Structure formats: structure tokens, C-alpha cells
Amino acid sequence: MNKTTNRPRDGALNSPWQKSLSIPVQKPSGDMSEGVLDCLVIGGGITGLTAALLVQNAGKKTMIAEAYCIGFGTTGGTSAHINTFADTSFAETENAFGQEGAQLFANAIRDGSALIKTNIADYQTDCDYESKTGYLYAENQEEVKQLAEIYKGARKVGVAVQYVSEVPTPVPFQQALAFAGQAQFHPLKYLHGLQKAYLAAGGIIVENTRIDQVITEDQVHIAGNIRAKKVIWATHMPPNINVLNFECAPYRSYVMAVKLKSGQYPDALIYDSQEPYHYVRSHVIDGQQLLVAGGLDHKTGHEDPEKAFDDLEKYIRKYYNLSSIKYRWSSQYYIPVDGLPYIGQLPLAADGVYCATGYNGNGMMLGSVAGKILSSLVLGEKNKYAELFSPSRIKPIDGFSEFVKENADVAYHFVADRLTIHETDSVKLLRPGTGKVVGVEGKKIAAYRDDDGIIHALSAVCTHAACIVNWNSEEKSWDCPCHGARYDWSGKVLTGPATRDLQPIQPDQH
Ligand SMILES: Cc1cc2nc3c(=O)[nH]c(=O)nc-3n(C[C@H](O)[C@H](O)[C@H](O)COP(=O)(O)OP(=O)(O)OC[C@H]3O[C@@H](n4cnc5c(N)ncnc54)[C@H](O)[C@@H]3O)c2cc1C
The missing domain is CATH 3.30.9.10 (D-Amino Acid Oxidase, subunit A, domain 2)
Known part of the structure; x- marks a missing residue:
């Protein structure tokens, strides 16, 4: 069984792709507060690496800021099929977006998969x-x-x-x-190839650098001491509350x-x-x-x-x-909700702040084509897919039952999670290495017993939109049923739209 720890991933179980693929990461040279980047890419999965490499190759100055390490997110846990079809069928796409939309969707998938092939050839990447x-x-x-x-x-x-x-x-x-x-391919060997090419082209990668907010002043986007003319949230889901959560x-x-x-x-x-x-x-x-x-x-x-x-x-x-x-x-x-990904200007954000999400199980092709679309937007070029995938599109949801189903479910959790549950002594029954949400004096507590038998108590209230998290016994994480924020056993944000860790509960707070 896969016990040895290799590269970290956003779960306790190892995928086979995580075997040591270390590549030294270039430290930022000089004081970042001095210069203004052409583009800051936040997130180092297939979307971020593809986009950053294209923009960097166009002669721009870019940086990738990754909360953990390259490939930490879903790209490190994918099953890595490259397809010509998608989870949303072309018939469903035609129902919702017309024949032209279905044709564009098929072309986008084809272009995404062609880009992977070209990158493998151009950067001589041995990735199975x-x-x-x-x-x-x-x-x-x-x-x-x-x-x-x-x-x-x-x-x-x-x-x-x-x-x-x-x-x-x-x-x-x-x-x-x-x-x-x-x-099919090995996703992290592929990412490694992109990473090497990106660094060779002069790109900068900073790992262990979480960015939760970007503010804009005089058309410059600022994240801590990093300043950039354009920003791409390549985080699989942009953080904080935003329309894409819904x-x-x-x-x-x-x-x-x-x-x-x-x-x-x-x-x-x-x-x-x-x-x-x-x-x-x-x-x-x-x-x-x-x-x-x-x-x-x-x-x-x-x-x-x-x-x-x-x-x-x-x-x-x-x-x-x-x-x-x-x-x-x-x-x-x-x-x-309407079957197609959201790639482009982030709704309600300052101009020049982009995002890419909603790939369904097709993110190898769609993450790659997102790299192309986003790099075009950064470079001020037209892209034929930009309108179809625009996050601000008016949703033709009639053809999709998912919209009602998913939103009804979120609404249910907003209500149900605020009711009191009647559990008190369940914490005592927790086995080492397991967690559970329990009700203690009207509060919902996320309790985890570590291997030494010590109980760690956190508020079970997700810091993103205040739903109640659930214990994931396999990946040893606290997972939010509303918008997918995930935290490790100690409450540290792993992935999803949350930006703050789960609050620890002190004994006298019970
Ligand atoms: C089990 C499974 C199997 C799949 N199989 C396939 C398949 O066969 N074919 C296919 O095409 N697709 C598949 N998919 C979908 C595909 O894997 C994903 O769509 C794709 O990997 C998403 O890539 P990404 O770069 O957008 O996101 P990610 O790979 O998740 O990368 C996002 C990165 O952003 C970082 N990050 C997050 N927040 C911040 C922050 N605030 N600051 C800095 N960094 C941050 C994360 O640590 C992460 O490394 C599968 C998905 C799953 C779950």
C-alpha cells in the first residue's frame, strides 16, 4: 500500500504521481516590491503552469505563487485521461448553447489536448x-x-x-x-516539464506562498509585496465568497x-x-x-x-x-451548473483579474485550453473561446437539472447546519486518527483524536460561508459540503475557497 510520503498533496493518501519529482525552485531575485510584474499567476496546477509559460514565452515578466508546492492540488490527484469528449456531452452542450456552442466546446477540448502534445514535444518531456x-x-x-x-x-x-x-x-x-x-499520461511528469521550461524562460516560482486577496490601486493589482498588471487565479476555485461558489x-x-x-x-x-x-x-x-x-x-x-x-x-x-x-x-x-467551464475575467473583480474553474472531470484538456485563453486575455489578444466560457455569461440553465439540484443542496446546508444536534459524549468514543463533528452545549465542534490519543477541538463552522464541515476518514480532512473548502485535521486550509483556518476551541470555550 502507498505509505511512503513523497511530494505532498491535498490529502493524506498518496497518488502514484507523487513519487519524488523534485526540481529546485528559483527564489525571487531582488525586492519584489520594487518592480511590477506583467502577470501574477496564483496556483501551480496544470492551469497555472500552462498559462504562466505561455505569457512568459511571449516576453512578459511573470511569477507563479503556489500555496504549497507545484502539483499539490487536483492535478496531483487526477487520473490523467486525455479525451476528445467530455462529461457534458456535445448533445447537452447543443441543447444549452446551440450548435455553434457545441462545436466550439469540441474544438476547445481538441485544442487543449493538442497543446499538451505540442508541449511534450517542444520541451522533450518524458511523461508516459x-x-x-x-x-x-x-x-x-x-x-x-x-x-x-x-x-x-x-x-x-x-x-x-x-x-x-x-x-x-x-x-x-x-x-x-x-x-x-x-x-493518457503522467500528470506530474508533464507538469515538471512545463515547470522546467518556465524557469528556463526566466519565470519565477514561489512555493509555500498563499495569496488570499488581491487589491487594486491605480490599475496595479497588489498581493502582499507582489505587484502585477494582471492576475490569474489558477487555484481551481478562486478564494473567498464569489459568484463562482454558487x-x-x-x-x-x-x-x-x-x-x-x-x-x-x-x-x-x-x-x-x-x-x-x-x-x-x-x-x-x-x-x-x-x-x-x-x-x-x-x-x-x-x-x-x-x-x-x-x-x-x-x-x-x-x-x-x-x-x-x-x-x-x-x-x-x-x-x-450549466455544463461548461468558467474561464476569463472574474465577475465583480477589478479589470485584469482572471479565473478558471468548473472543468468537471476534464481539466487536463480544459486546464490546458484555459492556459491559452487566459494568456490571450493577459496579452490583449482575441480568443475564439473567450465568450463561450466567460464567467459572466448568461446561463442557459433550462437544459440542466444540476443548477436546481446543487443550489437546493447548498440552501439546505445553510439551514440544517445551524440546527442543534444532540451528541455529547461521542468524543470519548473517537478512535485515534479519526474525527467527528459533535454538538457540545449548542456549539458544533470538529473533534479529532490524534495517534497519541490527544483530542484536538476546532469550530466546525467553515470559515468560507459558515456551513458545517464533515470528517473525511480517508483523506483525513475536514470537508465542507457547501462549496468544497477543505482543511487538514488541524484545521489548516488545504484547498477550496476558504482563506482562514478552522478556529481552535479552547477548553473553557465549550
Ligand atoms: C480523481 C479525479 C480524476 C480526474 N481525472 C481526470 C482525467 O482523467 N482527465 C481530465 O481531463 N481531468 C480529470 N480530472 C480533473 C482535473 O484533474 C482537474 O480539473 C485539474 O487537475 C485542475 O487543475 P487546476 O490547475 O485548475 O487546479 P489544481 O491542480 O487544483 O491546482 C490549483 C493549485 O492552486 C493552489 N492554490 C489554491 N489556493 C491557493 C491560494 N490561495 N494561493 C496560492 N495557491 C493556491 C493549490 O495548492 C493547487 O496546487 C480529475 C479530477 C479528479 C478529482
Whole structure:
């Protein structure tokens, strides 16, 4: 099992991508308060690195400020499929944004994946990139109907797809589609390649540098002692309360990398159509062929992560001859209410402050194309996708049930989280290494018992929008069910829109 700690990530479990990929980070030279950067990029995942490299290569002076280390966020916990199709199907996109919108969305995905390929070639990055065929299958009549819609929508926008009778899966299915030209890679080796190229081009990276606020004076954006003409929030979700909190729903997704007794691994990317869905592919990690299987997605802070892993393991055991589990990990992504990502000027912020979020499970391509869109905006160039993905677009939500569902859920938590719960002595029952929210004298306390048996008590009130956090027993984090803010066991902000740690509770405050 994956016990050794490598690069840190925003969860306690290690993904296979975290094996030591250290690259010395350049310290900022000189006093940053003296100069004005052309662009400050906040966040060092695939979005931030791609955008910063493009702007730096255009001859501008840029800096990446990362709260922890490059790849700490979801890019370090992804499953790294590169697709020509997306979680929001082209048929759904056409319903909501018209045929032109669906075509642009398909082109954007294609451009994102092409940019990854170009970067790999240009920067000679060895990142396990392999082309594969992707299969999507239906196991019942309802799913057969969905497949027909997906097929029609993909054909209309020129994405290569065909019905096939053979799929390299042991799962019995009724119908299946094959998508040509998919790919997979090692996301952190890829990021490492971008990082090296960025530093070689004169870019500056500062790690362990959290930026929670940018203020604007005389058209200069200021974050601490850093001053910049433009700012990109490449933090997966911009921090603090903003309109995007209400337009994106945070989800957790689960992955395992396992060894099979049979030694036979699928040479393809394979997806079922269940809700929540499952997928499998294979990857050679440290010279060892592994089956990478994942899915079981659910809204952050809702449902039991331990059960999600149990169900995923059961699924793998049902269809494959599992020998041993080498890795298990989970990570977070954001589902946009109208199906498309939000990339561009951050609503209600000063001009020249940009953001990118709501990629669903397609952030490899969309994070890459976001890099292109955002760099165009910084450089004052036109970009053909800017309008479609504008965070200020009027949402054609009629075609999407997610909007009502997600907002109803957030509203529920705002109310329910403020009611008193009747638990008192539960803290005593906590096992070492576990946490729980308990009611103590009308207050909600996030209590964690460490391995030495010591109880650490925090206010369970999320510092972002005052919902009540839940314990994530697998990643050992406090996860907010409303907007996806996440904190480690000690209350320190890990990810999401919160900017302040959970408040410690002193014994006399109970
Ligand atoms: C389990 C899982 C599997 C997935 N599989 C796929 C897949 O197969 N294909 C695909 O295309 N997509 C996939 N996705 C989605 C994809 O991984 C993400 O959309 C993508 O990695 C997001 O990249 P990002 O750079 O925008 O954000 P991140 O990688 O999260 O990077 C944001 C960075 O910003 C930093 N940060 C945050 N706040 C601050 C702050 N205030 N100051 C400074 N720094 C800050 C964080 O530490 C982090 O390093 C998957 C997602 C999950 C959860």
C-alpha cells in the first residue's frame, strides 16, 4: 500500500504521481516590491503552469505563487485521461448553447489536448504519454438511449466515434462506442516539464506562498509585496465568497491502482455509463503494470469516503482478478451548473483579474485550453473561446437539472447546519486518527483524536460561508459540503475557497 510520503498533496493518501519529482525552485531575485510584474499567476496546477509559460514565452515578466508546492492540488490527484469528449456531452452542450456552442466546446477540448502534445514535444518531456482508444458502453436500455445521444452529438461536431461490438472489458454490455485518438499520461511528469521550461524562460516560482486577496490601486493589482498588471487565479476555485461558489458544485472522486493476478491489463480507456460511473485503464508505474480504476463520485462532504473505496474495490474484484492494491486516493473537482467551464475575467473583480474553474472531470484538456485563453486575455489578444466560457455569461440553465439540484443542496446546508444536534459524549468514543463533528452545549465542534490519543477541538463552522464541515476518514480532512473548502485535521486550509483556518476551541470555550 502507498505509505511512503513523497511530494505532498491535498490529502493524506498518496497518488502514484507523487513519487519524488523534485526540481529546485528559483527564489525571487531582488525586492519584489520594487518592480511590477506583467502577470501574477496564483496556483501551480496544470492551469497555472500552462498559462504562466505561455505569457512568459511571449516576453512578459511573470511569477507563479503556489500555496504549497507545484502539483499539490487536483492535478496531483487526477487520473490523467486525455479525451476528445467530455462529461457534458456535445448533445447537452447543443441543447444549452446551440450548435455553434457545441462545436466550439469540441474544438476547445481538441485544442487543449493538442497543446499538451505540442508541449511534450517542444520541451522533450518524458511523461508516459500514450495514445489509446476510448470505449464507452451501455448496460441497459436507458444507457443505450444515452449512448445514441452521445453518438449523434459527437458526430455533429466532427469527433471521431463509432459503434463497436467488441470492448476489452469483462463487463457484459449491450452497446458500445469507440472514440479514436484518446491518450493518457503522467500528470506530474508533464507538469515538471512545463515547470522546467518556465524557469528556463526566466519565470519565477514561489512555493509555500498563499495569496488570499488581491487589491487594486491605480490599475496595479497588489498581493502582499507582489505587484502585477494582471492576475490569474489558477487555484481551481478562486478564494473567498464569489459568484463562482454558487455556479460550481464540488465533487470527490476515487481512484485505485491495483495489480492483477492474470497479468492482463486493458490497452484502452474504458468507461461505463452508470451513475456514478466507473472507468478503467492501465499505467506502468515504477516499472510495474497496474490497472487504474476509478469513479464513485459524490458531492464533497456528502456520503462516506470509506464506503466509496469499499464499493470501488468490490467493483474491481467483481470483474478483475485482483492481486494487490498498490494505491488508493481521492481528489476534488467542480461541476459547473450549466455544463461548461468558467474561464476569463472574474465577475465583480477589478479589470485584469482572471479565473478558471468548473472543468468537471476534464481539466487536463480544459486546464490546458484555459492556459491559452487566459494568456490571450493577459496579452490583449482575441480568443475564439473567450465568450463561450466567460464567467459572466448568461446561463442557459433550462437544459440542466444540476443548477436546481446543487443550489437546493447548498440552501439546505445553510439551514440544517445551524440546527442543534444532540451528541455529547461521542468524543470519548473517537478512535485515534479519526474525527467527528459533535454538538457540545449548542456549539458544533470538529473533534479529532490524534495517534497519541490527544483530542484536538476546532469550530466546525467553515470559515468560507459558515456551513458545517464533515470528517473525511480517508483523506483525513475536514470537508465542507457547501462549496468544497477543505482543511487538514488541524484545521489548516488545504484547498477550496476558504482563506482562514478552522478556529481552535479552547477548553473553557465549550
Ligand atoms: C480523481 C479525479 C480524476 C480526474 N481525472 C481526470 C482525467 O482523467 N482527465 C481530465 O481531463 N481531468 C480529470 N480530472 C480533473 C482535473 O484533474 C482537474 O480539473 C485539474 O487537475 C485542475 O487543475 P487546476 O490547475 O485548475 O487546479 P489544481 O491542480 O487544483 O491546482 C490549483 C493549485 O492552486 C493552489 N492554490 C489554491 N489556493 C491557493 C491560494 N490561495 N494561493 C496560492 N495557491 C493556491 C493549490 O495548492 C493547487 O496546487 C480529475 C479530477 C479528479 C478529482
